[in-house]
Amino acid sequence: MSDVKQERLQNRLGPEIKEFREACQTLQLATVDAEGKPNVSYAPFALLDDGYYVLISQIAKHARNLLDNPQVSLMMIEDESTSKAIYARKRLTFEANVVVVERQSERWLAAIAGLKARFGEIVDGLSGLEDFTLFRLEPTQGLFVKGFGQAFQVSGDDLVDFVHLQEGHKRIQDGSEVTSTSEEEL
Numbered sequence: 120m121s122d123v124k125q126e127r128l129q130n131r132l133g134p135e136i137k138e139f140r141e142a143c144q145t146l147q148l149a150t151v152d153a154e155g156k157p158n159v160s161y162a163p164f165a166l167l168d169d170g171y172y173v174l175i176s177q178i179a180k181h182a183r184n185l186l187d188n189p190q191v192s193l194m195m196i197e198d199e200s201t202s203k204a205i206y207a208r209k210r211l212t213f214e215a216n217v218v219v220v221e222r223q224s225e226r227w228l229a230a231i232a233g234l235k236a237r238f239g240e241i242v243d244g245l246s247g248l249e250d251f252t253l254f255r256l257e258p259t260q261g262l263f264v265k266g267f268g269q270a271f272q273v274s275g276d277d278l279v280d281f282v283h284l285q286e287g288h289k290r291i292q293d294g295s296e297v298t299s300t301s302e303e304e305l
Contacts, residue, residue, distance in 0.1 A: 132271060136263055139211060143195040144237065146171060146256075150184035150191055158184055164256075165233030171215070171256040172230035174242065178250055185254055189217035193256055204266060213261035213275065220253040227253055 145161045152158065160181040162173035171193065175182040185191060197209040220227050230253055235242040245251050258275035265271075 128271075132263065135265075136211060136273065139197075139209060139263075140166065140195060145195075146173065147194040147196065148173075148181050148185075148191055149193075150181045151188050152180070152184045153187040163234070163238055165230060165237055167226075167229060167233055169226075169255065170218075170258065172220070172233060173254050173256065174231070174234055174245055174251055175254065176245075176248070176250045177252055182252055182254075185217045186219070186252070191215050191217055191256055193258070207264070207266045209266065210264050211261060211273070212264075213256075213258035213273075215256040215258045215275075218255045218257065220255050222253075226255065230255070 144163055146164045147159060147161050150158050150160070158180050160179065162175050162181070164171045164173050166172075175185070177183060177186070192212065192214055194210055194212040196211075199205065199208070202208045220230060231242060231246050234246075246253070260275065261273040263271045263273050
């Protein structure tokens, strides 16, 4: 992709990605335990300059999985009730590395303040419980999906790398490209 096209794409999608993320309060988390069994859950998050922060009890399976296997896939997704096409909900996903944040460290204090700003006094109570661990999720590579045929690779720092899906969907019968994304046609 040329530098000019790349800059235009970044200028158009960068603010949209930021606005979408700011509208989301939780992350869906796909974790794996020590035996490789998957688990999906969610957690409220705060975003700081070095990653997404989640405060989770070690009683919860997904917290134990993050401790055993410090890799996660995270997703923010458009609400079903507001989606125009249920098969193509807007979403932002990332693969991420997991780091446990040491209690009372500078990062701990900043992240707890960020969570408290978003979710209120409950964060004070939860962060004071021994079983709650603060995790930093460091995004590596991701995907921003706006709808059918509109998927864009995104780096960990929200730089849109290139158009991920350049060809449209093809019909089984004759191989012609689908140009409409209405649910009735699909």
